[in-house]
Amino acid sequence: MLKNEIHLFLEDYFKAAECTFLEETEGSLTVKLTPELDKELMNRPFYWHYAEKTGMKGEPLSLTLITDQDKAPEGLKGENVHFGAPRLQQIFQSAKRHASFIRLYEQKGFGRQQPLHPWLLVNMKVSYEADRKKDIFYSYGLNLINGSIQEDFMSALSRKSLLSKIPDFSFTITPLIKPQSGVKRLQRFLTAQIEKENHDWAVKANKRWAEDLNLLDCFYEEEEEKPEAYFIEKAALEKQYSPKIYADIINGGLIYLQPQSG
């Protein structure tokens, strides 16, 4: 059987953080943390403070996480991690911090000199939000030489061989578009895309808002001077219903690719 998605994620996380794997089964993993990770995850600042002050070499803890109770060894002591577990959320936040910027080079096995074109990768979470909410994932690639935009860029990248080291005999072409203005271009592109949609959800939210506002006005219609409670409630209705779209960049970076793949 396969390890579940949480397990795979944790593997990647602890590998990237260069922790030593002490024991691993299909349903559990035990790692020796690095001092950096211990400080980040284990919440024992006094210990580390003390260790540093006294010049003692701090000893990081080991952490056992159970990702699937049925497949973990019986009697194993560890923390259960699942999507709702605070520990997973904590590690996930840490992973986001450590992996929000990336720079990669496409690898090819030929000895010939290869120019690599710069691309800007941006992964975004776009949230449609009123009193209800929906998220959409966008992954864009922007060619920083010619400005072409590729959608679903992560999928395209996942099929390539990419490393953080530039291969021998390769060289990079300097971007014509600055990465920061590249981000702006992508934001404009996204805005244009989104404006084409009909946004029925927002129309409905506005309708619910208008209904409640109407009730509120009726409630206070006999009062000449509206009391404070009226304005508090009115502001609360706006917060509750007014439709908004939030676009947050999850992560991204610079990717140098061979020209034909653009």
Added chain:
Amino acid sequence: MNVDMCFNHAWEEELEKRIEQDGPWGSWPLFQSTVKMETRMMVSNFEGLLAPAFLPGLTALPHQLEAARRVIEEMNGKAILADEVGLGKTIEAGLVLKEYLVRGLVKKVLILTPASLVSQWASELNNKFYIPAVAQKKLYAWDQYDIVISSIDMAKRSPHKEKIYEQNYDLVIIDEAHKLKNHKTKNYQFIRHLKKKFCLLLTATPIQNRLDEMFHLVSLLKPGHLGNESQFSEQFKKGDRQVQNHHHLMKLMNKVMIRNRRQDTGVEWAARKVDSIKVAFTDKERTFYDALQLFVRSQPEDVRSSFSLLTLQREACSSKEAVFFTLKNMAKKWLDDGMELPEHFQQILSHMEQITHNSKAQKALELIQSINDKVIIFTEYRATQMYLQWFFKQNGISSVPFRGGFKRGKKDWMKQLFQHQAQVLIATEAGGEGLNLQFCHHLINFDLPWNPMRLEQRIGRIHRFGQSEDVHIYNFSIEETIEDRILQLLYEKIHLFEKAVGQLDDILEKMEIPNMEEHLTDIFQHSKTEGELQVKMRNLEAALELAKEWKEGEESFAEKRNSSIS
């Protein structure tokens, strides 16, 4: 249509720095893995519940999930959760809260409960829902923590109140919200001034019976939903207590209220086994009781009602200590007012002194010894509570008291003691709310409340979801007393004990008796002769019977209709 778009620009600024400094750059596998996790946790749909997937340890029942879904999708996050006692309103509220947290629609949350329930809420939210809620202890908690639980009495006082007014809450949850029915109270005004996007009001007490209360509660949640005050009276009120346009009102209520009843949940319940235990007074107790009755009757009408002498008789069925406490207060009042103590007063006291034995307590002792398991005893009177604790101790039975007035920590401690050490918990009425004691299967009603709903609240402490064994309920009453009569009327004639509380609401609603206790008190206090009293009681009995028949008629009609469809 065009919708405002907000971009977060933090990332692109940081990107420039990283390029300048040539890093640090993340690892590609972790980068991919993080994106996968991020998309996995995204909210892909406006509808549906995501929370259950985040709560593998929680088995939510279908009616609880449905309630959470309706709150969010049909009620826009503003609802009265009014399930019957023990059906898991807290679970429903927890699900709604979790759903909003998972969706990222809610961050700042205020939970107001009676003081006795603060730590229970905190532990349920933390352990069952993995929600980092904290019980408010320090003034800075209001700013510093996102999800804070507090008692309403604490929250409404300065300097907390001012701090709370500064916060913008995304969700406010109020447990035992029926306490907010009076719009003139500080509590009500306090809640009205909170800044809140979403709001849940939890109550087990049906609010249909009192129109004004219902109006004010709904107006707290969604002002205008039932119109303004004058429109409301015009449309729905007929006289003081009666409703017109009942159907229309119920339709409106159903848009903001969810009320699951036991019989609708389709879940197997542990059975209730009810025993009525009749206890005979000793001669001395009887003499005292009779003397009290005589004393009560001999008082002029104004004294009778001003001191609600009826209370004395009810107390006499519980313990002489309970009577003594009231008599002492009465005497003090009389003397303070410069009046003489009424005739026979001394005589009553001397009758009381003669009593050395409490028949009910003796019976309770025997029962507890034969049960040989955890038992809860409910009494209406604090004096009785203290007496029983002493009496049990004399007889080698360990017990702990439980009162509404206890501080939060003390309540938790008492509950712990009861679970792990003492055999008996002696609770007064105020101890009833929100206390979960599924580990106990025996309940003694040492004396009976006249309000059937309060009785249901008592039973709900042990007869709730999670109770795996049958629940035994023992109703004590003294033969040939006012207590005996009430028991017969309320609890035997209509078999209220076996019934679920939902049916009880229906019956009371049909009778249009908004407050059973007031009604009974009225009958007993203002009947001039025994004959009048009997006639009134028989009328009430007949009305109860009739309401019950209607109710059953409706049910069998509904059943027939259902079966003919299927």
